[in-house]
Amino acid sequence: MKTTRLITSLLASALCTGTSLAAGDTLKDTAVLANLRQKYPSTVFKSVTATNLPGIYEVVMGKNVAYVEESGRYFLFGHLFDMQTQTDLTEGKIMAEQVAKIDFNSLPLKDAITIVRGDGSRKVAIFSDPDCPYCKQLENNIANLTNVTIYLFMFPIDQLHPQAKTKAVAVWCSADKAKAWEGLMRRNEIPTGSCEHPIDRNVALAESLGINGTPTVILPDGSIIPGAPSAAKLEQMLNQATGKVAKR
Numbered sequence: 001m002k003t004t005r006l007i008t009s010l011l012a013s014a015l016c017t018g019t020s021l022a023a024g025d026t027l028k029d030t031a032v033l034a035n036l037r038q039k040y041p042s043t044v045f046k047s048v049t050a051t052n053l054p055g056i057y058e059v060v061m062g063k064n065v066a067y068v069e070e071s072g073r074y075f076l077f078g079h080l081f082d083m084q085t086q087t088d089l090t091e092g093k094i095m096a097e098q099v100a101k102i103d104f105n106s107l108p109l110k111d112a113i114t115i116v117r118g119d120g121s122r123k124v125a126i127f128s129d130p131d132c133p134y135c136k137q138l139e140n141n142i143a144n145l146t147n148v149t150i151y152l153f154m155f156p157i158d159q160l161h162p163q164a165k166t167k168a169v170a171v172w173c174s175a176d177k178a179k180a181w182e183g184l185m186r187r188n189e190i191p192t193g194s195c196e197h198p199i200d201r202n203v204a205l206a207e208s209l210g211i212n213g214t215p216t217v218i219l220p221d222g223s224i225i226p227g228a229p230s231a232a233k234l235e236q237m238l239n240q241a242t243g244k245v246a247k248r
Contacts, residue, residue, distance in 0.1 A: 028050065029048045029049055029050055029057065030048075032048045032057050032059075032068070032070055032072070033045060033047070033048040033059075035070075035071070035072050036048065036059065036068065036072045039072050039159075040072075040159045042158070042159060042207075043061055043157075043159060043212050044061060044207065044210070044212055045059060045060070045061055046060040046061065047059070047060045048060075048068075051067065051080065051089075052082075053067075053080075055069055055070060056068070056069060056076075057069070057070070058080075059075075061212035061213055064211070064212055064213035064216070064226045065090050065226075066213065067080065077134060077213070077227065078090070078227075079091060101221070101222030101223060101224065102209055102218050102222045102224060103222060104123070104125065104218060104219075104220050104221070104222055107125055107151065107153075107205075107218070108198075108201070108205065109125075109151050110198075111153065111198035111201055111202055111205070112125065112151035112152055112153045112202075113151070113152040113154070113171070113172070113177045113178055113181055114149065114150070114151060114152075114178070115149070115150040115151075115152060115178045115181075116148075116149050116150075117145065117146045117147065117148050117149075117150070118146040118147035118148065119147050120147065120148065120149040121147050121148075121149075121242075122147055122148040122149070122220070122238055122239075122242045123148070123149050123151070123220045123242075124148060124149075124150055124151070124217060124218065124219060124220065124234075124238055125150075125151040125152075125153060125217070125218040126138070126150060126151070126152050126153065126215055126216070126217050126218070127153045127155040127202075127206055127211050127214055127215065127216040127218075128152060128153070128154060128155060128185075128214050128215045129154075129155055129156050129157050129160075129161055129164050129168075129214040129215075130154065130156060130161070130164045130167040130168050130171065130184055130185070131156070131160075131161035131163060131164040131167065132157070132160075132161065132164075132214045132215065134214070134215060134227060134228045135185065135214050135215045135228070136185050136186070137228040138215045138217075138227075138228035138229075139182075139185040139186055140186070141228055141229065141230055141231045141234065142231060142234060143186075144231065145231065145234065145235065145238075148238070152178075152181060153202045153205070153206070154168040154171065154172065154181075154199055154202055155202050155203060155206045155211070155214055155216075156168045156199065156203070157213075157214065165199060167184060167190060167191070168197075168199050169193075169194055169195075169197045169199055170190070170191040170192050170193045170194070171184060171191055172195070172197045172198070172199065173191075173193040173194055173195040173197065174191050174193065211224075213226060213227075215227065215228055217229065217234065219237060219238060219241035219242075220238075220241050220242055220245045221241040221242075221244045221245050223237065223241055225237065
């Protein structure tokens with residue numbers, strides 16, 4: 001995967017050369033932030049900070065963290081590690097940004113695709129973009145997740161995926177929404193059709209909740225997981241969150 005190779009190459013370069021750039025070029029950070037806001041006016045960029053990797057900036061979008069080069073064209077989504085200290089630099093920033101939780105019971109579930117597996121006893125909400133590669137990865141990760149009700153909010157990000165909204169509308173307008181979603185995400189079976197839909201409301205909902213990236217997973221206790229967690233991690237966190245809710 002090109003993104004993985006790029007991250008690996010950048011990390012190796014930083015480790016081998018001992019490069020340690022200060023995160024204090026405020027004017028440069030501000031210029032990059034202004035450029036991102038101009039390019040993607042619908043995305044809420046909270047801050048931009050230079051990393052220790054030459055030319056790579058950490059950008060906070062709502063409660064999500066990504067990495068971008070100066071032009072703002074290419075984004076890296078994933079975790080940045082300091083291999084010398086064995087520290088996950090991204091996780092700390094994400095945790096700092098996610099102090100507030102989402103009230104799961106306040107979510108407009110009628111605007112989501114409801115997918116019930118097994119007894120459906122556990123509940124989870126997912127904001128997902130039909131053209132997001134990490135969303136497709138998450139679909140594969142949760143393929144065997146059972147005894148769960150999944151509320152799937154389709155959240156196409158026009159700036160990144162111009163065709164995603166059309167696909168989301170077609171999925172919603174399908175006779176079997178869950179089947180159409182699975183076919184699109186796992187087998188690239190693209191549906192067609194149009195009707196009244198909640199996609200615009202979903203986009204507004206995500207923005208109101210500070211969700212600016214996909215996929216984003218919301219657990220029943222309101223905890224937020226950005227990105228595509230592994231099946232094992234999601235299973236563990238879902239069980240913990242479900243247990244917390246049961247004790248309330």
